[in-house]
Amino acid sequence: MNKSKSKLYSLTDPKHWIAPTIRLHGGGLNKFGAARHHLTTEKIDGVPVAELVSRFGSPLFVISEKRLRENARRLKRAFATRWPQVINAWSYKTNYLGAVCNTLHQEGYWAEVVSAFEYEKARLLGVPGNRIIFNGPCKLRAALRQAAEEGARIHLDSLDELYLLEEVARELGKIVPVAMRLNFDTGYTDPWSRFGFNLETGQALDCARRIGASSHLRLAGLHTHLGTFVTDTRAYAAAVRILTAFMDTVEEQTGTVIEYLDLGGGFASKNAMQGVYLPPEQLVPSAEQYAEAVCDALMAGTREREARGLTRPTLILETGRAVVDDAVSLVASVVANKRLPDGRRGTVLDAGVNLMFTAFWYNHDVRPVRRPDGIAEETVLYGPMCMNIDVMRQSIQIPPLSVGDLLVFNPVGAYNNTQWLQFIEYRPNVAMVLENGKVEVVRVREDLAVVIGQERLPPSLSLPFPEERDANV
Numbered sequence: 189m190n191k192s193k194s195k196l197y198s199l200t201d202p203k204h205w206i207a208p209t210i211r212l213h214g215g216g217l218n219k220f221g222a223a224r225h226h227l228t229t230e231k232i233d234g235v236p237v238a239e240l241v242s243r244f245g246s247p248l249f250v251i252s253e254k255r256l257r258e259n260a261r262r263l264k265r266a267f268a269t270r271w272p273q274v275i276n277a278w279s280y281k282t283n284y285l286g287a288v289c290n291t292l293h294q295e296g297y298w299a300e301v302v303s304a305f306e307y308e309k310a311r312l313l314g315v316p317g318n319r320i321i322f323n324g325p326c327k328l329r330a331a332l333r334q335a336a337e338e339g340a341r342i343h344l345d346s347l348d349e350l351y352l353l354e355e356v357a358r359e360l361g362k363i364v365p366v367a368m369r370l371n372f373d374t375g376y377t378d379p380w381s382r383f384g385f386n387l388e389t390g391q392a393l394d395c396a397r398r399i400g401a402s403s404h405l406r407l408a409g410l411h412t413h414l415g416t417f418v419t420d421t422r423a424y425a426a427a428v429r430i431l432t433a434f435m436d437t438v439e440e441q442t443g444t445v446i447e448y449l450d451l452g453g454g455f456a457s458k459n460a461m462q463g464v465y466l467p468p469e470q471l472v473p474s475a476e477q478y479a480e481a482v483c484d485a486l487m488a489g490t491r492e493r494e495a496r497g498l499t500r501p502t503l504i505l506e507t508g509r510a511v512v513d514d515a516v517s518l519v520a521s522v523v524a525n526k527r528l529p530d531g532r533r534g535t536v537l538d539a540g541v542n543l544m545f546t547a548f549w550y551n552h553d554v555r556p557v558r559r560p561d562g563i564a565e566e567t568v569l570y571g572p573m574c575m576n577i578d579v580m581r582q583s584i585q586i587p588p589l590s591v592g593d594l595l596v597f598n599p600v601g602a603y604n605n606t607q608w609l610q611f612i613e614y615r616p617n618v619a620m621v622l623e624n625g626k627v628e629v630v631r632v633r634e635d636l637a638v639v640i641g642q643e644r645l646p647p648s649l650s651l652p653f654p655e656e657r658d659a660n661v
Protein backbone atom coordinates (compact mmCIF):
# COMPACT_ATOMS: atom_id res chain seq x y z
CA MET A 189 0.00 0.00 0.00
CA ASN A 190 2.55 2.51 1.21
CA LYS A 191 4.94 1.40 -1.45
CA SER A 192 2.57 2.03 -4.33
CA LYS A 193 1.57 5.36 -2.86
CA SER A 194 5.14 6.58 -2.60
CA LYS A 195 5.76 5.31 -6.12
CA LEU A 196 2.86 7.35 -7.40
CA TYR A 197 4.19 10.44 -5.73
CA SER A 198 7.71 9.83 -7.02
CA LEU A 199 6.42 9.64 -10.57
CA THR A 200 4.91 13.08 -10.48
CA ASP A 201 5.64 16.37 -8.85
CA PRO A 202 3.75 15.98 -5.51
CA LYS A 203 2.88 19.64 -5.57
CA HIS A 204 0.89 19.22 -8.72
CA TRP A 205 -0.37 15.71 -8.30
CA ILE A 206 -4.00 15.33 -9.32
CA ALA A 207 -6.06 12.31 -8.28
CA PRO A 208 -7.06 10.01 -11.14
CA THR A 209 -10.73 10.51 -11.92
CA ILE A 210 -13.43 8.23 -13.20
CA ARG A 211 -15.36 10.09 -15.84
CA LEU A 212 -19.11 9.89 -15.48
CA HIS A 213 -21.51 11.80 -17.59
CA GLY A 214 -22.30 14.91 -15.58
CA GLY A 215 -24.25 18.03 -16.24
CA GLY A 216 -27.63 16.46 -16.86
CA LEU A 217 -30.68 16.37 -14.69
CA ASN A 218 -30.64 13.62 -12.09
CA LYS A 219 -32.58 12.86 -8.93
CA PHE A 220 -30.68 15.61 -7.08
CA GLY A 221 -31.81 18.22 -9.62
CA ALA A 222 -29.68 19.85 -12.28
CA ALA A 223 -25.89 19.77 -11.97
CA ARG A 224 -24.66 23.24 -11.20
CA HIS A 225 -20.91 23.03 -11.57
CA HIS A 226 -20.87 24.47 -15.08
CA LEU A 227 -22.68 27.65 -13.95
CA THR A 228 -20.77 30.91 -13.58
CA THR A 229 -21.49 34.43 -12.31
CA GLU A 230 -19.43 36.80 -14.44
CA LYS A 231 -21.37 39.96 -13.73
CA ILE A 232 -23.68 41.45 -11.14
CA ASP A 233 -26.27 43.75 -12.72
CA GLY A 234 -24.05 44.12 -15.75
CA VAL A 235 -20.88 44.98 -13.81
CA PRO A 236 -18.05 42.43 -14.16
CA VAL A 237 -17.26 40.86 -10.79
CA ALA A 238 -13.54 41.03 -11.57
CA GLU A 239 -13.85 44.80 -12.01
CA LEU A 240 -15.71 45.12 -8.69
CA VAL A 241 -12.93 43.25 -6.92
CA SER A 242 -10.17 45.28 -8.54
CA ARG A 243 -11.91 48.47 -7.38
CA PHE A 244 -13.11 47.44 -3.92
CA GLY A 245 -10.97 44.45 -2.92
CA SER A 246 -11.73 40.90 -1.88
CA PRO A 247 -13.72 39.64 -0.10
CA LEU A 248 -16.57 41.93 -1.09
CA PHE A 249 -20.30 42.09 -0.45
CA VAL A 250 -22.28 43.33 -3.45
CA ILE A 251 -25.87 44.54 -3.15
CA SER A 252 -28.12 44.83 -6.18
CA GLU A 253 -30.43 47.81 -5.79
CA LYS A 254 -32.43 46.58 -8.75
CA ARG A 255 -33.08 43.14 -7.27
CA LEU A 256 -33.88 44.58 -3.85
CA ARG A 257 -36.51 46.90 -5.31
CA GLU A 258 -37.94 44.15 -7.54
CA ASN A 259 -38.32 41.80 -4.57
CA ALA A 260 -39.90 44.53 -2.44
CA ARG A 261 -42.38 45.48 -5.17
CA ARG A 262 -43.33 41.93 -6.01
CA LEU A 263 -44.14 41.08 -2.40
CA LYS A 264 -46.03 44.31 -1.91
CA ARG A 265 -48.06 43.80 -5.06
CA ALA A 266 -48.85 40.17 -4.23
CA PHE A 267 -50.62 41.25 -1.03
CA ALA A 268 -51.99 44.62 -2.17
CA THR A 269 -53.90 42.94 -4.99
CA ARG A 270 -55.50 40.49 -2.54
CA TRP A 271 -56.26 42.58 0.56
CA PRO A 272 -57.53 46.17 0.82
CA GLN A 273 -55.32 47.42 3.67
CA VAL A 274 -51.73 46.19 3.86
CA ILE A 275 -48.71 47.67 5.62
CA ASN A 276 -45.35 46.20 4.64
CA ALA A 277 -42.56 46.60 7.15
CA TRP A 278 -38.86 45.88 6.82
CA SER A 279 -37.27 43.67 9.49
CA TYR A 280 -34.16 45.62 10.51
CA LYS A 281 -32.31 42.74 12.12
CA THR A 282 -32.27 40.89 8.79
CA ASN A 283 -30.06 43.60 7.27
CA TYR A 284 -29.83 47.05 8.77
CA LEU A 285 -27.31 48.64 6.45
CA GLY A 286 -28.64 52.16 5.88
CA ALA A 287 -28.57 51.77 2.09
CA VAL A 288 -30.72 48.62 2.32
CA CYS A 289 -33.20 50.15 4.79
CA ASN A 290 -33.65 53.36 2.85
CA THR A 291 -34.14 51.51 -0.43
CA LEU A 292 -36.98 49.61 1.23
CA HIS A 293 -38.40 52.70 2.94
CA GLN A 294 -38.46 54.36 -0.50
CA GLU A 295 -40.55 51.38 -1.62
CA GLY A 296 -43.04 52.23 1.12
CA TYR A 297 -41.86 49.77 3.77
CA TRP A 298 -42.09 50.78 7.42
CA ALA A 299 -39.37 49.84 9.93
CA GLU A 300 -39.76 46.77 12.14
CA VAL A 301 -37.25 46.92 14.99
CA VAL A 302 -36.49 44.65 17.93
CA SER A 303 -34.20 46.76 20.12
CA ALA A 304 -33.50 50.31 21.22
CA PHE A 305 -30.48 50.35 18.92
CA GLU A 306 -32.55 49.40 15.88
CA TYR A 307 -35.18 51.96 16.88
CA GLU A 308 -32.51 54.66 17.08
CA LYS A 309 -31.11 53.63 13.72
CA ALA A 310 -34.52 53.84 12.05
CA ARG A 311 -35.10 57.30 13.52
CA LEU A 312 -31.64 58.44 12.42
CA LEU A 313 -32.38 57.29 8.86
CA GLY A 314 -35.45 59.54 8.97
CA VAL A 315 -38.24 57.05 9.67
CA PRO A 316 -40.94 58.79 11.76
CA GLY A 317 -41.97 57.06 14.97
CA ASN A 318 -45.46 56.35 13.67
CA ARG A 319 -43.97 54.16 10.93
CA ILE A 320 -42.00 51.99 13.33
CA ILE A 321 -43.16 48.64 14.68
CA PHE A 322 -41.42 47.86 17.93
CA ASN A 323 -41.11 44.12 18.69
CA GLY A 324 -38.77 42.10 20.87
CA PRO A 325 -38.51 40.61 24.36
CA CYS A 326 -36.25 43.30 25.86
CA LYS A 327 -37.71 46.78 25.59
CA LEU A 328 -36.57 48.87 28.52
CA ARG A 329 -38.20 51.93 30.05
CA ALA A 330 -36.40 54.65 28.08
CA ALA A 331 -37.05 52.95 24.75
CA LEU A 332 -40.72 52.30 25.59
CA ARG A 333 -41.13 55.91 26.61
CA GLN A 334 -39.65 57.23 23.37
CA ALA A 335 -41.73 54.79 21.31
CA ALA A 336 -44.93 55.74 23.17
CA GLU A 337 -44.20 59.45 22.76
CA GLU A 338 -43.43 59.12 19.07
CA GLY A 339 -46.46 56.97 18.24
CA ALA A 340 -44.65 53.74 17.34
CA ARG A 341 -46.62 50.50 17.33
CA ILE A 342 -45.52 48.69 20.45
CA HIS A 343 -46.02 44.93 20.48
CA LEU A 344 -46.07 43.57 24.01
CA ASP A 345 -44.00 40.49 24.74
CA SER A 346 -44.65 39.88 28.46
CA LEU A 347 -46.79 40.96 31.40
CA ASP A 348 -43.84 42.75 32.98
CA GLU A 349 -43.50 44.80 29.85
CA LEU A 350 -47.23 45.53 29.98
CA TYR A 351 -46.95 46.85 33.57
CA LEU A 352 -43.92 48.95 32.63
CA LEU A 353 -45.60 50.45 29.58
CA GLU A 354 -48.71 51.17 31.61
CA GLU A 355 -46.58 53.15 34.07
CA VAL A 356 -44.89 55.02 31.24
CA ALA A 357 -48.28 55.81 29.66
CA ARG A 358 -49.55 57.12 32.99
CA GLU A 359 -46.46 59.38 33.29
CA LEU A 360 -47.06 60.65 29.77
CA GLY A 361 -50.77 61.11 30.44
CA LYS A 362 -51.56 59.13 27.29
CA ILE A 363 -53.61 56.16 26.21
CA VAL A 364 -51.10 54.08 24.31
CA PRO A 365 -52.37 51.70 21.63
CA VAL A 366 -50.61 48.33 21.80
CA ALA A 367 -50.61 44.93 20.16
CA MET A 368 -49.97 41.60 21.82
CA ARG A 369 -47.51 39.15 20.40
CA LEU A 370 -49.10 35.71 20.42
CA ASN A 371 -47.66 32.22 20.17
CA PHE A 372 -49.63 29.07 19.36
CA ASP A 373 -49.33 25.80 17.53
CA THR A 374 -50.32 25.94 13.86
CA GLY A 375 -49.53 22.25 13.41
CA TYR A 376 -47.04 23.10 10.66
CA THR A 377 -44.07 24.64 12.48
CA ASP A 378 -42.47 24.26 15.90
CA PRO A 379 -44.12 26.97 18.01
CA TRP A 380 -41.77 29.72 19.16
CA SER A 381 -43.42 29.74 22.56
CA ARG A 382 -40.80 31.91 24.26
CA PHE A 383 -42.12 35.04 22.56
CA GLY A 384 -45.31 36.79 23.55
CA PHE A 385 -48.39 35.29 25.17
CA ASN A 386 -49.48 31.71 24.72
CA LEU A 387 -52.91 31.21 23.28
CA GLU A 388 -53.68 27.59 24.17
CA THR A 389 -53.16 28.07 27.91
CA GLY A 390 -55.48 31.06 28.15
CA GLN A 391 -52.60 33.40 28.94
CA ALA A 392 -53.31 35.47 25.83
CA LEU A 393 -56.97 35.99 26.68
CA ASP A 394 -56.08 36.95 30.26
CA CYS A 395 -53.67 39.53 28.92
CA ALA A 396 -56.27 40.88 26.48
CA ARG A 397 -58.72 41.29 29.39
CA ARG A 398 -56.02 42.98 31.43
CA ILE A 399 -55.40 45.49 28.62
CA GLY A 400 -59.14 45.94 28.23
CA ALA A 401 -59.35 46.95 31.89
CA SER A 402 -56.43 49.38 31.68
CA SER A 403 -57.09 53.09 31.57
CA HIS A 404 -53.75 53.79 29.86
CA LEU A 405 -53.47 51.02 27.27
CA ARG A 406 -55.73 50.16 24.37
CA LEU A 407 -55.54 46.87 22.47
CA ALA A 408 -55.27 47.80 18.78
CA GLY A 409 -53.63 44.79 17.18
CA LEU A 410 -52.65 41.14 17.35
CA HIS A 411 -49.23 39.98 16.27
CA THR A 412 -47.45 36.73 15.65
CA HIS A 413 -44.18 35.71 14.05
CA LEU A 414 -44.21 31.97 13.43
CA GLY A 415 -40.53 31.48 12.75
CA THR A 416 -38.10 31.96 9.92
CA PHE A 417 -37.76 30.17 6.56
CA VAL A 418 -41.29 28.79 6.80
CA THR A 419 -41.77 26.95 3.51
CA ASP A 420 -45.30 25.66 4.10
CA THR A 421 -47.92 28.28 3.22
CA ARG A 422 -50.47 26.28 5.22
CA ALA A 423 -48.72 27.47 8.39
CA TYR A 424 -49.73 31.05 7.53
CA ALA A 425 -53.29 30.09 6.63
CA ALA A 426 -53.60 28.29 9.97
CA ALA A 427 -52.11 31.28 11.81
CA VAL A 428 -54.71 33.56 10.20
CA ARG A 429 -57.55 31.22 11.20
CA ILE A 430 -56.30 31.16 14.78
CA LEU A 431 -55.75 34.93 14.94
CA THR A 432 -59.13 35.83 13.45
CA ALA A 433 -60.93 33.46 15.83
CA PHE A 434 -59.05 34.98 18.75
CA MET A 435 -59.85 38.47 17.48
CA ASP A 436 -63.57 37.64 17.57
CA THR A 437 -63.29 36.31 21.12
CA VAL A 438 -61.37 39.34 22.34
CA GLU A 439 -63.75 41.80 20.72
CA GLU A 440 -66.72 39.98 22.17
CA GLN A 441 -65.29 39.77 25.67
CA THR A 442 -63.63 43.15 26.03
CA GLY A 443 -65.55 45.39 23.66
CA THR A 444 -62.33 46.47 21.93
CA VAL A 445 -62.10 46.71 18.17
CA ILE A 446 -58.95 45.18 16.72
CA GLU A 447 -57.55 47.38 13.97
CA TYR A 448 -54.78 45.21 12.64
CA LEU A 449 -53.37 41.72 12.41
CA ASP A 450 -49.61 41.44 12.05
CA LEU A 451 -48.33 38.15 10.64
CA GLY A 452 -44.63 38.86 11.21
CA GLY A 453 -42.02 37.55 8.77
CA GLY A 454 -40.62 34.14 7.95
CA PHE A 455 -41.29 33.80 4.22
CA ALA A 456 -38.49 31.65 2.84
CA SER A 457 -35.86 32.92 0.42
CA LYS A 458 -34.43 30.90 -2.45
CA ASN A 459 -31.68 29.38 -0.35
CA ALA A 460 -30.92 25.71 0.24
CA MET A 461 -31.43 24.69 3.86
CA GLN A 462 -28.95 21.97 4.89
CA GLY A 463 -30.52 18.54 5.14
CA VAL A 464 -33.48 19.47 2.94
CA TYR A 465 -33.86 17.25 -0.10
CA LEU A 466 -35.66 19.47 -2.60
CA PRO A 467 -33.77 22.34 -4.25
CA PRO A 468 -35.08 25.82 -3.35
CA GLU A 469 -36.54 26.41 -6.83
CA GLN A 470 -38.96 23.57 -6.10
CA LEU A 471 -39.42 23.99 -2.37
CA VAL A 472 -39.80 27.72 -1.75
CA PRO A 473 -43.25 29.24 -2.41
CA SER A 474 -43.53 32.44 -4.43
CA ALA A 475 -44.73 35.75 -2.95
CA GLU A 476 -48.06 35.14 -4.69
CA GLN A 477 -48.47 31.72 -3.10
CA TYR A 478 -47.87 33.12 0.39
CA ALA A 479 -50.24 36.00 -0.34
CA GLU A 480 -52.96 33.71 -1.59
CA ALA A 481 -52.78 31.45 1.46
CA VAL A 482 -52.85 34.42 3.84
CA CYS A 483 -55.52 36.50 2.10
CA ASP A 484 -57.90 33.60 1.39
CA ALA A 485 -57.82 32.71 5.08
CA LEU A 486 -58.25 36.37 6.05
CA MET A 487 -61.23 36.74 3.76
CA ALA A 488 -62.87 33.66 5.26
CA GLY A 489 -61.95 34.59 8.84
CA THR A 490 -63.35 38.13 8.69
CA ARG A 491 -66.50 37.60 6.64
CA GLU A 492 -68.75 37.35 9.67
CA ARG A 493 -67.08 40.34 11.24
CA GLU A 494 -67.97 42.44 8.23
CA ALA A 495 -71.59 41.36 8.67
CA ARG A 496 -71.35 42.82 12.20
CA GLY A 497 -70.60 46.18 10.60
CA LEU A 498 -66.87 46.20 11.40
CA THR A 499 -64.23 46.95 8.80
CA ARG A 500 -61.73 44.32 7.78
CA PRO A 501 -58.51 44.62 9.78
CA THR A 502 -55.33 46.01 8.28
CA LEU A 503 -52.79 43.31 7.50
CA ILE A 504 -49.19 43.99 8.53
CA LEU A 505 -46.23 41.98 7.28
CA GLU A 506 -42.70 42.20 8.66
CA THR A 507 -40.68 40.62 5.93
CA GLY A 508 -36.94 40.05 6.15
CA ARG A 509 -35.12 37.32 4.32
CA ALA A 510 -37.52 36.90 1.38
CA VAL A 511 -36.91 40.51 0.30
CA VAL A 512 -33.17 40.90 0.79
CA ASP A 513 -31.52 37.50 0.57
CA ASP A 514 -30.87 37.11 -3.15
CA ALA A 515 -30.19 40.84 -3.59
CA VAL A 516 -26.78 40.41 -1.95
CA SER A 517 -23.76 38.36 -3.07
CA LEU A 518 -20.44 37.70 -1.40
CA VAL A 519 -17.36 37.57 -3.64
CA ALA A 520 -14.41 35.59 -2.29
CA SER A 521 -10.96 34.70 -3.68
CA VAL A 522 -9.17 31.38 -3.62
CA VAL A 523 -6.12 31.57 -1.35
CA ALA A 524 -4.85 27.98 -1.38
CA ASN A 525 -5.65 24.41 -2.36
CA LYS A 526 -4.85 21.22 -0.52
CA ARG A 527 -5.56 17.52 -0.66
CA LEU A 528 -7.31 16.11 2.41
CA PRO A 529 -6.35 12.67 3.74
CA ASP A 530 -9.71 11.26 2.63
CA GLY A 531 -9.01 12.27 -0.95
CA ARG A 532 -11.23 15.30 -1.16
CA ARG A 533 -9.96 18.64 -2.32
CA GLY A 534 -9.82 21.46 0.21
CA THR A 535 -9.92 25.03 -1.05
CA VAL A 536 -9.18 27.94 1.28
CA LEU A 537 -11.00 31.22 0.61
CA ASP A 538 -10.51 34.72 2.02
CA ALA A 539 -14.13 34.87 3.27
CA GLY A 540 -15.44 32.58 5.98
CA VAL A 541 -18.18 32.16 8.53
CA ASN A 542 -17.00 35.40 10.13
CA LEU A 543 -18.73 37.08 7.17
CA MET A 544 -21.27 34.44 6.15
CA PHE A 545 -22.67 33.26 9.43
CA THR A 546 -25.55 31.54 7.64
CA ALA A 547 -23.14 28.92 6.22
CA PHE A 548 -23.94 26.94 9.39
CA TRP A 549 -27.51 26.32 8.15
CA TYR A 550 -27.57 26.75 4.39
CA ASN A 551 -25.75 25.35 1.38
CA HIS A 552 -25.42 28.65 -0.45
CA ASP A 553 -25.21 28.54 -4.18
CA VAL A 554 -21.62 29.33 -5.16
CA ARG A 555 -20.34 29.90 -8.67
CA PRO A 556 -16.96 30.76 -10.10
CA VAL A 557 -16.63 33.98 -12.06
CA ARG A 558 -14.74 32.19 -14.84
CA ARG A 559 -15.54 28.63 -15.79
CA PRO A 560 -12.61 26.58 -14.48
CA ASP A 561 -10.97 23.89 -16.61
CA GLY A 562 -11.03 20.31 -15.49
CA ILE A 563 -13.40 17.81 -14.04
CA ALA A 564 -15.67 18.56 -11.12
CA GLU A 565 -14.64 16.78 -7.94
CA GLU A 566 -15.77 16.83 -4.36
CA THR A 567 -14.37 19.89 -2.64
CA VAL A 568 -14.66 21.46 0.80
CA LEU A 569 -14.65 25.27 0.78
CA TYR A 570 -12.89 26.64 3.87
CA GLY A 571 -12.76 30.20 5.14
CA PRO A 572 -9.64 32.05 6.35
CA MET A 573 -10.22 31.59 10.10
CA CYS A 574 -7.76 29.57 12.15
CA MET A 575 -10.82 27.69 13.39
CA ASN A 576 -11.97 24.20 12.49
CA ILE A 577 -15.59 25.29 12.18
CA ASP A 578 -14.83 27.77 9.41
CA VAL A 579 -16.45 25.92 6.51
CA MET A 580 -18.32 27.77 3.75
CA ARG A 581 -19.50 24.62 1.97
CA GLN A 582 -19.10 21.13 3.42
CA SER A 583 -19.24 19.49 0.02
CA ILE A 584 -19.50 20.84 -3.47
CA GLN A 585 -18.79 19.38 -6.88
CA ILE A 586 -16.55 21.86 -8.64
CA PRO A 587 -13.56 21.69 -11.00
CA PRO A 588 -10.21 22.53 -9.38
CA LEU A 589 -9.86 26.26 -8.72
CA SER A 590 -6.60 28.18 -8.89
CA VAL A 591 -5.21 30.68 -6.42
CA GLY A 592 -6.78 34.06 -7.19
CA ASP A 593 -9.92 32.63 -8.80
CA LEU A 594 -13.09 34.41 -7.71
CA LEU A 595 -16.24 32.75 -6.36
CA VAL A 596 -19.65 34.35 -5.89
CA PHE A 597 -21.93 33.21 -3.06
CA ASN A 598 -25.64 34.02 -3.32
CA PRO A 599 -28.09 34.53 -1.62
CA VAL A 600 -26.33 36.09 1.38
CA GLY A 601 -28.40 39.23 2.08
CA ALA A 602 -30.28 37.91 5.11
CA TYR A 603 -28.68 37.92 8.56
CA ASN A 604 -25.05 38.11 7.37
CA ASN A 605 -24.41 41.87 7.34
CA THR A 606 -25.92 41.94 10.83
CA GLN A 607 -24.57 38.74 12.39
CA TRP A 608 -21.08 38.95 10.87
CA LEU A 609 -18.20 39.10 13.28
CA GLN A 610 -15.11 41.18 13.59
CA PHE A 611 -13.21 38.06 14.43
CA ILE A 612 -9.62 37.41 13.31
CA GLU A 613 -10.17 39.49 10.15
CA TYR A 614 -11.53 42.94 9.35
CA ARG A 615 -14.95 43.17 7.80
CA PRO A 616 -14.67 44.08 4.11
CA ASN A 617 -16.29 46.69 1.89
CA VAL A 618 -19.95 46.41 1.05
CA ALA A 619 -20.68 47.84 -2.39
CA MET A 620 -24.04 48.53 -4.00
CA VAL A 621 -24.67 48.41 -7.73
CA LEU A 622 -27.16 51.23 -8.14
CA GLU A 623 -29.96 51.30 -10.64
CA ASN A 624 -28.22 54.17 -12.43
CA GLY A 625 -25.29 51.83 -13.17
CA LYS A 626 -22.91 53.45 -10.66
CA VAL A 627 -21.29 51.39 -7.93
CA GLU A 628 -20.91 52.89 -4.47
CA VAL A 629 -19.40 51.63 -1.25
CA VAL A 630 -22.21 51.59 1.34
CA ARG A 631 -20.08 50.30 4.22
CA VAL A 632 -16.35 50.91 4.28
CA ARG A 633 -13.94 48.11 5.12
CA GLU A 634 -12.69 48.15 8.67
CA ASP A 635 -9.10 48.85 9.66
CA LEU A 636 -7.11 48.77 12.89
CA ALA A 637 -8.31 52.24 13.92
CA VAL A 638 -11.94 51.11 13.70
CA VAL A 639 -11.37 47.94 15.66
CA ILE A 640 -9.31 49.48 18.48
CA GLY A 641 -11.30 52.72 18.50
CA GLN A 642 -13.46 51.55 21.37
CA GLU A 643 -10.57 50.18 23.43
CA ARG A 644 -8.88 51.97 26.32
CA LEU A 645 -5.50 51.00 27.75
CA PRO A 646 -5.01 51.71 31.46
CA PRO A 647 -1.73 53.71 31.89
CA SER A 648 -0.10 50.81 33.71
CA LEU A 649 -0.73 48.63 30.62
CA SER A 650 0.34 51.12 28.00
CA LEU A 651 3.54 49.25 27.11
CA PRO A 652 3.96 45.55 26.34
CA PHE A 653 7.49 45.25 27.81
CA PRO A 654 7.90 48.01 30.40
CA GLU A 655 11.09 46.48 31.87
CA GLU A 656 12.84 47.07 28.55
CA ARG A 657 11.90 50.71 28.63
CA ASP A 658 13.32 50.92 32.16
CA ALA A 659 16.49 49.19 30.99
CA ASN A 660 16.91 51.68 28.14
CA VAL A 661 16.65 54.70 30.40
Ligand SMILES: *Cc1c(COP(=O)(O)O)cnc(C)c1O
Nearest residue numbers: 279413416453454506507508509
Ligand atom coordinates in the same frame (compact mmCIF):
# COMPACT_ATOMS: atom_id res chain seq x y z
C1 LIG B 1 -36.79 38.38 12.56
C2 LIG B 1 -38.18 38.84 12.58
C3 LIG B 1 -38.86 39.11 11.38
C4 LIG B 1 -38.26 38.83 10.01
O1 LIG B 1 -38.13 37.44 9.79
P1 LIG B 1 -37.68 36.84 8.37
O2 LIG B 1 -37.66 35.38 8.60
O3 LIG B 1 -36.31 37.39 8.06
O4 LIG B 1 -38.69 37.27 7.36
C5 LIG B 1 -40.14 39.62 11.49
N1 LIG B 1 -40.72 39.83 12.69
C6 LIG B 1 -40.10 39.57 13.85
C7 LIG B 1 -40.78 39.82 15.14
C8 LIG B 1 -38.80 39.06 13.84
O5 LIG B 1 -38.19 38.77 15.00
